[in-house]
Amino acid sequence: MEESVDLHEEAGKENEQTVANLSPAEEATSKDEVLAGKRKNLVRQGKGNCPNATRELTEAEEDTLFENGQFGVRDPKSLQRALWWFLSLHFGWRARDESRKLCWGDVGLASDPETDSEYLVWKSERGSKTRTGQDGGHQRAFEPKAHASNNKSRCPVEFYKAFRSHRPEAMLEPDAPFYLAINHRQKPSDKVWYLDRPLGKNEIGKFLKDAFTAAKLDDTNKKKVSNHSVRKTSVGRLLEADVQPNFVAQLSGHKNLKSLDSYHSASLKRQREMSAILNREPGTSAQSEENQVSTSTTTQQNVFTVQQMQFLPERILTSSKVAHLTSTFSAVIDRRSQG
Numbered sequence: 001m002e003e004s005v006d007l008h009e010e011a012g013k014e015n016e017q018t019v020a021n022l023s024p025a026e027e028a029t030s031k032d033e034v035l036a037g038k039r040k041n042l043v044r045q046g047k048g049n050c051p052n053a054t055r056e057l058t059e060a061e062e063d064t065l066f067e068n069g070q071f072g073v074r075d076p077k078s079l080q081r082a083l084w085w086f087l088s089l090h091f092g093w094r095a096r097d098e099s100r101k102l103c104w105g106d107v108g109l110a111s112d113p114e115t116d117s118e119y120l121v122w123k124s125e126r127g128s129k130t131r132t133g134q135d136g137g138h139q140r141a142f143e144p145k146a147h148a149s150n151n152k153s154r155c156p157v158e159f160y161k162a163f164r165s166h167r168p169e170a171m172l173e174p175d176a177p178f179y180l181a182i183n184h185r186q187k188p189s190d191k192v193w194y195l196d197r198p199l200g201k202n203e204i205g206k207f208l209k210d211a212f213t214a215a216k217l218d219d220t221n222k223k224k225v226s227n228h229s230v231r232k233t234s235v236g237r238l239l240e241a242d243v244q245p246n247f248v249a250q251l252s253g254h255k256n257l258k259s260l261d262s263y264h265s266a267s268l269k270r271q272r273e274m275s276a277i278l279n280r281e282p283g284t285s286a287q288s289e290e291n292q293v294s295t296s297t298t299t300q301q302n303v304f305t306v307q308q309m310q311f312l313p314e315r316i317l318t319s320s321k322v323a324h325l326t327s328t329f330s331a332v333i334d335r336r337s338q339g
């Protein structure tokens with residue numbers, strides 16, 4: 001028994017010595033091999049290389065969150081969630097980093113000098129994963145803004161004003177935390193809904209997941225929904241609308257345009273369009289180009305034939321016959337074009 005223990009201890013010492021003798025390059029290679037093995041195992045399980053990746057929300061899901069009351073102005077929880085959604089969507093915020101550090105004075109209400117419409121502006125950035133917030137570091141090209149909407153039930157400015165009206169007076173100071181703990185002992189007639197202390201970071205981190213679950217939305221997608229989904233929704237919605245990628249990166253704060261690729265995939269609408277093009281369905285760009293080429297070729301051939309006929313001797317083809325044939329060809333071309 002003692003001999004077995006000794007052999008085990010010696011084997012352990014040899015393994016430790018082997019690891020200790022590895023060069024930095026060899027150790028890095030060993031770690032890469034382990035990670036590669038884990039990725040292959042995840043692929044076999046159908047989870048892909050990013051099993052915990054979040055996804056963007058569809059417009060229908062966003063509508064459901066408002067219609068279901070998870071985003072709204074009727075209570076302190078739905079109001080704070082809704083304002084978080086608007087600010088994160090328009091400012092390109094990450095999961096909870098910017099939200100946790102945000103102070104009341106960091107977001108201001110301003111007026112557009114050209115249109116006189118109001119908008120919210122993110123005036124002060126307190127640092128994030130890629131930006132330290134210090135002078136000389138990576139800075140956004142412009143201050144992100146959330147303009148007022150004609151739809152009052154979805155207007156960021158209206159929700160901001162409602163949130164401001166329910167905050168304690170002391171929490172209107174510029175350095176006060178933006179998101180506040182809820183006063184669960186409030187009376188229906190109380191104007192103030194929140195306490196004089198910040199909302200916990202874990203509560204902030206569950207804003208979207210809790211709302212999604214409470215709305216009983218069926219998440220059949222392999223990728224999960226989390227607070228980071230709003231950032232993916234922001235980037236994806238802008239790219240889907242063909243906004244220039246460099247403008248999108250300036251809003252989201254990405255340093256590299258290539259980073260945007262992982263934030264957006266083809267929407268269901270785009271997937272349908274691609275399938276229709278591959279099927280050469282009528283009305284698609286592929287079918288239209290094919291029709292244009294066919295019509296152009298037929299027209300050129302017919303025009304050339306008519307021109308040749310016009311130069312034939314009169315004894316073979318009179319001008320009246322040329323006119324008749326020209327009319328006939330035009331009718332044929334029109335029918336083919338319509339077909």
